[in-house]
Amino acid sequence: MYKNDLYLRALKGEIVERPPVWMMRQAGRYLPEFIKIREKYDFFTRCRTPELASEITVQPIRRYGMDAAILFSDILVIPQAMNIEVEMKPGVGPWLPNPIRNQKDLDRVIVPDVTVELDYVMNAIKASKELLNNEIPLIGFAGSPWTILCYCVQGQGSKNFDKAKEFCFTQPILAHTLLQKITTTTIAYLKEKVKAGVDAVQIFDSWGGMLSPADYQEFSWQYINQIIEALKDEVPVIAFGKGCWFALEEMANSKAAALGVDWTIKPQIARKLAGNKITLQGNMDPSRLLSPPSQIKKIVTEMIRSFGKDKYIVNLGHGILPNIPLENAKAFIDAVKEFEA
Ligand code: CP3
Numbered sequence: 186m187y188k189n190d191l192y193l194r195a196l197k198g199e200i201v202e203r204p205p206v207w208m209m210r211q212a213g214r215y216l217p218e219f220i221k222i223r224e225k226y227d228f229f230t231r232c233r234t235p236e237l238a239s240e241i242t243v244q245p246i247r248r249y250g251m252d253a254a255i256l257f258s259d260i261l262v263i264p265q266a267m268n269i270e271v272e273m274k275p276g277v278g279p280w281l282p283n284p285i286r287n288q289k290d291l292d293r294v295i296v297p298d299v300t301v302e303l304d305y306v307m308n309a310i311k312a313s314k315e316l317l318n319n320e321i322p323l324i325g326f327a328g329s330p331w332t333i334l335c336y337c338v339q340g341q342g343s344k345n346f347d348k349a350k351e352f353c354f355t356q357p358i359l360a361h362t363l364l365q366k367i368t369t370t371t372i373a374y375l376k377e378k379v380k381a382g383v384d385a386v387q388i389f390d391s392w393g394g395m396l397s398p399a400d401y402q403e404f405s406w407q408y409i410n411q412i413i414e415a416l417k418d419e420v421p422v423i424a425f426g427k428g429c430w431f432a433l434e435e436m437a438n439s440k441a442a443a444l445g446v447d448w449t450i451k452p453q454i455a456r457k458l459a460g461n462k463i464t465l466q467g468n469m470d471p472s473r474l475l476s477p478p479s480q481i482k483k484i485v486t487e488m489i490r491s492f493g494k495d496k497y498i499v500n501l502g503h504g505i506l507p508n509i510p511l512e513n514a515k516a517f518i519d520a521v522k523e524f525e526a
Pocket residue numbers: 208209210211212213214223228255256257258259260261273277278279326328342389391504
């Protein structure tokens with residue numbers, strides 16, 4: 186179906202010549218061609234305009250030839266569709282002027298008709314598929330319900346998401362009601378994305394590692410697992426939990442096709458915890474892309490040998506940083522393409 190289907194084959198656990206590679210947040214701020222578009226259009230205009238979103242989606246592919254594209258969009262389009270205002274403030278990041286803190290706030294949160302409210306995402310997928318021209322697969326994504334709750338309650342990014350945790354620990358019934366509304370919306374949203382043409386979906390639990398193992402189970406994993414169960418027969422699901430190494434064993438017992446791991450765990454330990462049947466994705470420290478290209482190539486080769494070339498997708502342990510030199514990103518991708526078993 187695709188000229189290059191390495192990524193989908195790795196998700197199925199098939200034997201491959203070399204592992205596939207892509208970078209989390211690859212459609213973004215380290216690219217001069219992205220910055221040029223950013224100068225003209227604000228963030229949500231870029232997300233809502235299929236011509237812009239699809240162009241940004243393929244920019245990194247044109248430059249580096251990754252084995253998969255990820256749709257340019259954001260995890261925060263979900264709260265927007267649920268009637269929670271979200272702004273993207275330059276220099277600040279996400280800004281939610283009316284955070285959810287009590288029953289009254291929660292009452293105005295809706296489970297929307299995603300075919301109406303998020304129609305623009307589906308159009309961006311169709312436009313991206315056209316530009317990709319059956320060369321490589323397209324990844325769709327959503328935030329985990331817990332990570333979305335973090336922004337909805339805190340109202341902005343945070344070092345510890347204290348207000349989000351306080352909400353969960355002091356008003357658990359409200360918290361679970363909100364988490365379930367987000368989960369229900371996310372399932373409908375990802376199903377629509379599959380219909381529109383994405384080949385895999387990744388759940389970003391960027392703030393799962395903020396929780397203790399017991400709280401992670403209660404406030405994050407059970408909802409991610411609901412999403413996996415609802416989608417597993419339609420599309421491969423990749424669960425990425427930043428800082429969630431403590432849950433790898435349990436995550437591996439789910440129906441996820443693959444698990445993302447960050448750089449705070451040794452590949453061998455991740456394999457030991459997750460077992461040998463599930464594909465792993467990761468896990469170079471994103472800051473390591475600041476090392477000289479020759480060093481990057483060594484690290485990548487070593488990483489592939491440690492994870493093993495099969496049931497493995499080369500990636501960073503979290504999103505690429507804005508200040509990464511272009512030739513360093515290239516060294517990362519090229520090292521994988523040059524890999525010989
Ligand atoms: O390349 C890709 O990965 C596809 C696009 C993508 C974006 N955001 C575009 C974006 C994806 C997959 C995301 C996911 C996302 N968004 C996450 C989960 C992944 C992670 O990094 O942990 C989170 C937590 C968000 C929320 C968010 N959106 C934040 C915290 C910010 C501001 C900080 C930042 O990274 O700049 C955004 C804005 C955002 N989303 C930008 C991009 C390219 C940068 C702002 C801009 O372009 O004006």
